[in-house]
Amino acid sequence: MDAKVMSTMKRFAITVTTVAAVMALAGTGPTAHAQDVAVQGPLAGAPAVIGLRIYREMRLQIQIQSTMTLQDEFSRTFLFGGQVMFHPTDWLGFGVWGGFAAVNMDTNLTEQVMSKGQPTSLNVLSLPKPGAFAQQIGHIKWIAAPQISFIPLRGKLGLFEKLFIDADFYAFGGVGFIGLEERADVERAAALQVCGVTNTSGANLSGAINCLAPTQSARASRTAIAPTFGVGLSLYMTNYLAMTIEWRALPFAWNTSGTDESGNARGNFPDFKIDSQDRLMHFNHMISLGLAFYLPTEPKLSTAGTE
Amino acid sequence: MNLGFRHDVQTLKWARSTTFWLAVFLSLGSMPRAVRAQDMSFDIDEAESAGGAAKDKGKSKGKPAAKEKEAPAEETSAEAGGGGDVLTELTAGGSKKEAEPTEGGLPREKEIAEKIYAVQRMYVLRRGRFEVAPSLAFTVNDQFVTHNALAGSLNYWVTNVLAVGANVLWHQGLESESALDFTVRRSTRLAVPITEYQLGANLNFTYVPVYGKFELFNDSIFQWDSYIVGGVGVIRTRPVAEIDPSVRTFSFDWRVSFNAGIGLRVFMTRWLSVFGELRDYMYLEKLENLKVALGSGTPGSRTDTATWIDPSSTLTHNVMMHVGITMFFPFTFEYRYPK
Structure with a gap:
């Protein structure tokens, strides 16, 4: 089944990538040349925009944000935090983003x-007591990420042809440090030995369940390091205040379920141990809403000579 | 100076990736490569000016008379070509080199009467045009099975902001079961009933409440709009036998579905754009029965097909991300001005 799934996914991924590439390239090349118009007269030499409010250049951005993780399997995390960014130019900034998990x-x-x-003799380590499953799942506790922002696009949008707002679109990337709390490492044989349970089959299953149940709530903390990247949109409400929406990804491996997912040295599942080998790769993406304050509060305006 | 778009945006390297998300980024990230130079002015009249002569008349009441004169009276309409641009039209005639008059051997200064419109026109007029939009669609909310699809839609724009149309999605053969389904079943002995899709078809309305322009490094400008879409249709699904696969098999059946979504369209030319759309297809799903009846060969037994389907229905949200291109037909259209 796995092989079939992977094969299907792979074939589809290749198809998607190819079609996307073709689609992406379809509108480029010759069509772009249609804009190579030599302008004469009063427009000659003029930049695309004159009098543009330069919201970021040499300004400090202080942002408060609330973040929600997406596509979570077992636990959704709500983080509260923010970011501080300094922009030496209107299109480049650097700083730190972070947040603490307020709610899991x-x-x-x-x-x-x-x-x-249902616990059985085979999966009793993964799920000793189903009712206590929530205690063994992994949680994100905090995230901090030094990052660089790239702001290539600046413009306006109109709502219902009535309200017009300055906006910019940005991308960012950096290194994320993620504070995680996962189920602590445990080996079934060692845990059962402490309780004097010799095996998990038949009548011994209930004894094994009671013996392994405390391991469900045993927690271990660690800091994962992962790349982080994403995109965002700023909507400027005043000269110094903007509303932002961001999408961010932090791909890294962790054991979200607190279950035994790996096999032994010969690949036979399970290996009857909960440890780092049971971490599975997750995309870990999230969406953030924020309010950004800019200092100094007055932006510069571009002139005809400003590029 | 050349105000055309500079080909200085790096092609995103993610094209080589084999993941869906990166494929999405590729198509989105390449949008700015073919942007269109435009003026950055925004005005309510910009939209109105495209709405026809009657609207334009009403909106232009308060305009200075001098500016009205700037548009020649004989030009009551102007064709916008598929590969043309407003800048081209702004400078129409400017490319014709004429013999420059001289005074004492030096070029004589002359007044440049360049056509500059008092109110910037909409970049694209959609009213009365058809839109064909092939796309790839990816499931974004289902953890257990991804209902990827090839999709296509056909819209007719009744006004510049409102369209009616239909779309079709083909899922079968493109879906895949996630590893989560397997790992959960293995670790917790919990079987999650999943379904398989074959196709979907919908009648839709599209409305454009938000539009805008972005400039790239104060050099080039491109147009985009955001729209909401919604409609009603059908979807053809069937349960995947997970609970009792040795006995149960299922056939596809029709369900009524509703959909609502939002999208973003970026214009590359006056007839071509790329778009991304997030749409929720909602319907009542019939899932596999989690209970297996005893016995066989008799009504109500394990082999009775009536016992295979859960008698209750489950409201299902299939949230899909569409990424594709749209093409407008006819390729050209005409602007209309007050007479």
């Missing part, structure tokens, strides 16, 4: 496992 909310899947999961 269980997903519907977690609730389903808690109510309908």
